[in-house]
Amino acid sequence: MGVTIKDIAKHAGVSYSTVSKALRDSPLVKEPTKKKILAIAEEIGYQPNVAARSLVSKKSNTIGVIWPTIERVAHSALITRINQYLEDQGYTTLVSINRINTAVTTFNRFQVDAILLFEDTHSDYRFSSSVPVVSYGIASNQPEVPTIDANRREAMKEAVAYLHKLGHKEIIYIGEISEQDPLQADKIKGFKQGLMENNIPFSDEMLIPVPELEQYDGYIATKAMLDKEKKPSAIISSSYDCTKGILLAIKEYNLSIPGDISIISYDNVPQVEKLEYSITTVGVPLDTIAKEVTNILLDTIEGKQMDQSILLQPEINVAKSCRNLYS
Amino acid sequence: MGVTIKDIAKHAGVSYSTVSKALRDSPLVKEPTKKKILAIAEEIGYQPNVAARSLVSKKSNTIGVIWPTIERVAHSALITRINQYLEDQGYTTLVSINRINTAVTTFNRFQVDAILLFEDTHSDYRFSSSVPVVSYGIASNQPEVPTIDANRREAMKEAVAYLHKLGHKEIIYIGEISEQDPLQADKIKGFKQGLMENNIPFSDEMLIPVPELEQYDGYIATKAMLDKEKKPSAIISSSYDCTKGILLAIKEYNLSIPGDISIISYDNVPQVEKLEYSITTVGVPLDTIAKEVTNILLDTIEGKQMDQSILLQPEINVAKSCRNLYS
DNA sequence: TATATAAATAACAACGTTGTTAAAAAGAGG
DNA sequence: CCTCTTTTTAACAACGTTGTTATTTATATA
Numbered sequence: 001m002g003v004t005i006k007d008i009a010k011h012a013g014v015s016y017s018t019v020s021k022a023l024r025d026s027p028l029v030k031e032p033t034k035k036k037i038l039a040i041a042e043e044i045g046y047q048p049n050v051a052a053r054s055l056v057s058k059k060s061n062t063i064g065v066i067w068p069t070i071e072r073v074a075h076s077a078l079i080t081r082i083n084q085y086l087e088d089q090g091y092t093t094l095v096s097i098n099r100i101n102t103a104v105t106t107f108n109r110f111q112v113d114a115i116l117l118f119e120d121t122h123s124d125y126r127f128s129s130s131v132p133v134v135s136y137g138i139a140s141n142q143p144e145v146p147t148i149d150a151n152r153r154e155a156m157k158e159a160v161a162y163l164h165k166l167g168h169k170e171i172i173y174i175g176e177i178s179e180q181d182p183l184q185a186d187k188i189k190g191f192k193q194g195l196m197e198n199n200i201p202f203s204d205e206m207l208i209p210v211p212e213l214e215q216y217d218g219y220i221a222t223k224a225m226l227d228k229e230k231k232p233s234a235i236i237s238s239s240y241d242c243t244k245g246i247l248l249a250i251k252e253y254n255l256s257i258p259g260d261i262s263i264i265s266y267d268n269v270p271q272v273e274k275l276e277y278s279i280t281t282v283g284v285p286l287d288t289i290a291k292e293v294t295n296i297l298l299d300t301i302e303g304k305q306m307d308q309s310i311l312l313q314p315e316i317n318v319a320k321s322c323r324n325l326y327s
Numbered sequence: 328m329g330v331t332i333k334d335i336a337k338h339a340g341v342s343y344s345t346v347s348k349a350l351r352d353s354p355l356v357k358e359p360t361k362k363k364i365l366a367i368a369e370e371i372g373y374q375p376n377v378a379a380r381s382l383v384s385k386k387s388n389t390i391g392v393i394w395p396t397i398e399r400v401a402h403s404a405l406i407t408r409i410n411q412y413l414e415d416q417g418y419t420t421l422v423s424i425n426r427i428n429t430a431v432t433t434f435n436r437f438q439v440d441a442i443l444l445f446e447d448t449h450s451d452y453r454f455s456s457s458v459p460v461v462s463y464g465i466a467s468n469q470p471e472v473p474t475i476d477a478n479r480r481e482a483m484k485e486a487v488a489y490l491h492k493l494g495h496k497e498i499i500y501i502g503e504i505s506e507q508d509p510l511q512a513d514k515i516k517g518f519k520q521g522l523m524e525n526n527i528p529f530s531d532e533m534l535i536p537v538p539e540l541e542q543y544d545g546y547i548a549t550k551a552m553l554d555k556e557k558k559p560s561a562i563i564s565s566s567y568d569c570t571k572g573i574l575l576a577i578k579e580y581n582l583s584i585p586g587d588i589s590i591i592s593y594d595n596v597p598q599v600e601k602l603e604y605s606i607t608t609v610g611v612p613l614d615t616i617a618k619e620v621t622n623i624l625l626d627t628i629e630g631k632q633m634d635q636s637i638l639l640q641p642e643i644n645v646a647k648s649c650r651n652l653y654s
Numbered sequence: 655t656a657t658a659t660a661a662a663t664a665a666c667a668a669c670g671t672t673g674t675t676a677a678a679a680a681g682a683g684g
Numbered sequence: 685c686c687t688c689t690t691t692t693t694a695a696c697a698a699c700g701t702t703g704t705t706a707t708t709t710a711t712a713t714a
Contacts, residue, residue, distance in 0.1 A: 002457065002670090004669095004670055004671085005670070005671070006670080014693070014694085015693065015694045015695070016670090016671090016694095017671095017672080017673090017693080017694065017695070017696085018692090018693055018694070020670095020671065020672060020673090021672090021673095021693095024672085028691090028692075028693085029692075029693075030691080030692060030693085033692085033693085045455065047432065047435050047436055047457075048436060048670090048671080049382070049436065049438065049669090049670050049671070050378070050436040050437050050438070051377070051378040051379070051381045051382040051387075051437070051438055051669085051670075051671090052378070052382050052669070052670030052671040052672090052699090053670075053671055053672075054378045054671090054699095055376070055378040055379050055382055055669090055670080055671070055672095055698095055699045055700065055701090056670085056671050056672045056673080056698065056699045057671080057672065057673095057699085058329075058699080060378075070397070070403045070406065070407065070422075071400070071403045071404055071407060073398070073400045073403075076397045076398045076400075077398055079397065079424065080397065080398060080424060083424055083425065087425070087429075092423075092425075092433050093423075093424070093425075094421045094422070094423060094433075095421070095422040095423070095424060096419075096420075096421060096422070097406065097407060097410055097420070097422060098410065098414070098419075098420075102414075105374065106419050106421075108374050109374055109375060109376065109377040110377050110378075110437075111376065111377070111378060128372065130329065130374075214541070214542070214543065215541070215543045216541070216542045216543035216546060216572065219543060219546075220575075245543065329700090331699095331700055331701085332700070332701070333700080341663070341664085342663065342664045342665070343664095343700090343701090344663080344664065344665070344666085344701095344702080344703090345662085345663055345664070347700095347701065347702060347703090348663090348702090348703095351702085355661090355662075355663085356662070356663075357661080357662060357663085360662080360663085375700090375701080376699090376700050376701070378699085378700075378701090379669090379699070379700030379701040379702090380700075380701055380702075381669095381701090382668095382669045382670065382671090382699090382700080382701070382702095383668070383669045383700085383701050383702045383703080384669090384701080384702060384703095385669080
């Protein structure tokens with residue numbers, strides 16, 4: 001085990017420092033020598049030792065992702081995407097599923113170049129990290145940790161405004177009604193604000209709660225809602241999975257979209273393309289978020305000063321699921 | 328940035344080698360000195376440098392977990408549990424969500440002490456690793472990689488045998504019918520074998536397919552099944568989530584468990600306790616799997632030779648969801 | 655009190671790499 | 685053919701730690 005540059009050096013009959021330079025493609029070593037060394041390295045299966053390398057270079061080309069709640073599937077698509085972008089930039093991501101403090105400590109020991117923190121709830125922690133930390137989702141309770149997030153509130157406001165522009169007044173919101181989860185709470189705030197700004201009176205029946213944001217929950221909630229005599233003209237769904245369930249329920253009741261009922265879905269994930277209906281969505285495209293987060297991580301590594309808090313602006317992706325009541 | 332043992336040494340007025348020993352709680356340094364050094368280390372916020380440490384000790388006290396399919400939630404609970412056990416043993420886990428080959432390379436560079444590989448599908452890869460690899464789920468196509476898994480086939484056989492013992496003959500299986508996914512295919516094999524061994528003739532209608540193993544899928548499939556005139560006397564559900572959906576559908580049809588219909592669920596996760604009904608389950612308890620996997624990893628690290636393939640035997644957890652037709 | 659022995663601490667090499675500096679080899683100019 | 689550059693390669697220190705060996709200090713024995 002453990003082929004080192006010294007082994008390569010022996011095989012090639014050069015000094016190990018020459019090998020090091022050849023492997024890093026330094027101009028300080030002649031082309032033929034470089035070729036030869038590279039070939040030998042390949043042949044004897046050389047793998048650079050990160051420990052040694054980062055010991056001297058103080059860089060590990062690794063980003064630590066803290067994701068304590070893997071059991072909740074919420075961020076997995078985003079993390080996958082970010083991982084890809086970082087890989088393109090020559091970085092490796094490593095995920096820790098431990099408590100925030102433990103994870104920060106681990107990543108500091110490993111001298112990752114930056115830490116990306118996903119947190120779902122406002123938990124009470126406090127850590128010190130010599131490695132820069134960027135938080136996605138909700139503002140960390142460490143004020144010095146910059147945060148990036150999608151502007152959920154704005155998205156919901158836009159959704160309401162869009163529906164109102166099409167003449168909708170009986171709008172309902174299907175989603176998680178939780179004070180605990182600030183991400184969900186924010187959406188509801190946006191919904192209410194949107195109503196207010198468009199002079200639509202709010203009432204509690206406009207909020208249909210679901211226990212979780214899964215397909216199943218959307219399905220059940222929608223069926224219960226459709227069983228009532230008074231049906232809304234439009235539904236705002238608070239997540240893609242929820243939307244899937246809503247669509248199925250609507251189909252089961254033989255209602256047409258957007259003929260009988262309009263629907264706009266939060267989340268801007270590529271999967272919407274695959275749905276049976278062409279669904280209008282609002283939100284920050286997953287890919288945009290991934291790109292932004294990646295860039296911020298890279299900037300942070302390069303020591304660029306950044307804003308403390310970045311809110312990504314949502315986009316409406318108009319499809320055919322909302323009916324214009326005026327036409 | 329970067330408090331090192333040399334800094335501690337200066338503060339304490341001792342040599343850095345003494346500090347190293349004190350921090351590792353070596354008997355070679357006097358108790359008062361140790362105390363003092365520890366205090367100073369704490370005070371100035373010392374964090375050992377993994378790079379340096381593992382460079383010399385060739386150990387990182389880290390286990391690399393390869394989990395390329397984070398978007399599928401299947402293994403998350405198990406990974407969480409394993410992570411806990413390993414933490415108790417002084418190990419840190421790091422998860423890579425990259426392709427198997429990339430992940431193996433990364434973990435080799437990082438010199439983790441062992442690699443735990445989760446793979447869902449038979450993919451065609453081949454890697455070389457100087458670090459020992461243990462695979463969970465399906466046998467790796469690298470014969471030298473030991474595999475540990477739950478005996479799904481046996482579990483299903485036991486489920487059928489149990490139901491047969493209670494007098495059931497109209498048994499159906501609700502689950503994913505996929506040739507692609509060897510884990511699911513194995514369950515079905517067990518189901519069929521169980522039928523055969525108990526002289527129950529098999530027919531295709533006994534297999535109710537679901538697109539995925541989610542709650543929603545179980546719900547829909549069960550409803551469709553209950554709409555037919557001929558209802559089974561017992562259902563075998565192939566996952567916990569599926570079971571949740573099945574229960575809801577049954578409830579919606581005002582059928583009683585086990586009065587009208589019996590149910591036994593695969594998966595042996597602690598959450599069953601929280602279900603509305605007391606459900607009989609079959610499978611290897613999640614915790615048992617986690618413990619076994621942890622032990623095998625630790626054994627592997629210590630260089631103990633192990634069997635190439637370990638199949639964990641399932642247990643039946645009898646509750647009140649299966650009716651005895653003879654009584 | 656001098657000496658042998660044990661205990662505690664210090665010094666140093668090593669791990670595998672990189673960056674800098676020194677040395678050797680090759681070319682250019684007279 | 686010798687000197688002066690320039691190119692290429694070699695040598696070496698450093699990164700922060702651990703394990704081994706050497707040195708100092710304290711303790712026990714005669």
